[in-house]
Amino acid sequence: DAGITQSPRHKVTETGTPVTLRCHQTENHRYMYWYRQDPGHGLRLIHYSYGVKDTDKGEVSDGYSVSRSKTEDFLLTLESATSSQTSVYFCAISEQGGNQPQHFGDGTRLSIL
Amino acid sequence: RKEVEQDPGPFNVPEGATVAFNCTYSNSASQSFFWYRQDCRKEPKLLMSVYSSGNEDGRFTAQLNRASQYISLLIRDSKLSDSATYLCVVNPHMDTGRRALTFGSGTRLQVQP
Numbered sequence: 550d551a552g553i554t555q556s557p558r559h560k561v562t563e564t565g566t567p568v569t570l571r572c573h574q575t576e577n578h579r580y581m582y583w584y585r586q587d588p589g590h591g592l593r594l595i596h597y598s599y600g601v602k603d604t605d606k607g608e609v610s611d612g613y614s615v616s617r618s619k620t621e622d623f624l625l626t627l628e629s630a631t632s633s634q635t636s637v638y639f640c641a642i643s644e645q646g647g648n649q650p651q652h653f654g655d656g657t658r659l660s661i662l
Numbered sequence: 663r664k665e666v667e668q669d670p671g672p673f674n675v676p677e678g679a680t681v682a683f684n685c686t687y688s689n690s691a692s693q694s695f696f697w698y699r700q701d702c703r704k705e706p707k708l709l710m711s712v713y714s715s716g717n718e719d720g721r722f723t724a725q726l727n728r729a730s731q732y733i734s735l736l737i738r739d740s741k742l743s744d745s746a747t748y749l750c751v752v753n754p755h756m757d758t759g760r761r762a763l764t765f766g767s768g769t770r771l772q773v774q775p
Contacts, residue, residue: 582762584765589767590767591749591765591766591767591768592706592749592765593765594762597762607762639705639706648693648694648753649694650696650708650711650751650763651708651762651763652708653705653706653707654705655704655705656704656705
C-alpha cells in the first residue's frame with residue numbers, strides 16, 4: 550500500500566471552530582489531493598497540489614484552505630467549521646498527475662455539531 | 663449532465679455469476695480511465711486501469727468504448743469478497759499535468775451465498 554497517513558482519523562468538533570487535517574506521504578509524489586465523500590455525491594475534489602506551495606481549487610473549495618510547505622505534507626483547514634462540512638475526507642497522491650491513478654489514505658471522519 | 667454516470671445498484675448476484683457494470687462519461691476528450699473498488703467505510707482502491715484495447719486481470723475485464731463514451735467492468739465467477747462499491751473514474755481534462763480525476767458515485771455489488 551502507498552505510504553499515506555491521514556490524521557486525525559476521527560474528529561468531533563463544534564460549529565465555528567477551526568479544524569486542520571493532515572496528510573503525510575512517504576512516496577515523494579508530486580501531486581496531492583483532498584476529497585470529501587458524502588452519500589449521493591461520491592468523491593468531490595476540494596483542493597489539490599501540484600508541488601510545494603503550488604495549489605489549486607477543486608469543485609467544492611468554499612470554506613476550505615490548504616497549504617503545502619514540503620513535499621510530504623498537505624494540510625486542509627476549515628477556518629470556521631460548519632455542520633455542512635461533516636463528511637469523510639480522503640487524501641490522495643499521484644506521481645504524475647491527471648493521467649495516472651491516485652492512491653488514497655484511510656480517510657478522516659469529521660463530525661461538526 | 664454529470665461528467666461520469668453510473669447505475670447506483672445494488673446489483674444482487676449469486677456466487678459464481680457473471681456481472682457487468684457500465685459507466686458513461688460526458689467529455690469526449692477524456693484521456694484516462696480507471697475502475698476503483700471501495701469497501702464500506704474504507705478508502706477507494708485502484709482495481710484496474712482501462713486501456714483502449716481493453717484489459718483483463720484474472721476474473722476482471724475492463725473495456726473502453728470511445729464512440730459511445732462508456733467504459734465497462736465485467737466480473738466473472740463472482741466471489742462473496744467481490745461485494746463492494748465499484749467506482750468509475752475518468753480524467754476529463756486535456757492538461758493532464760495538473761488536473762484531478764472525476765469519480766462516479768459508484769455501483770454497489772452484493773454477492774449472495
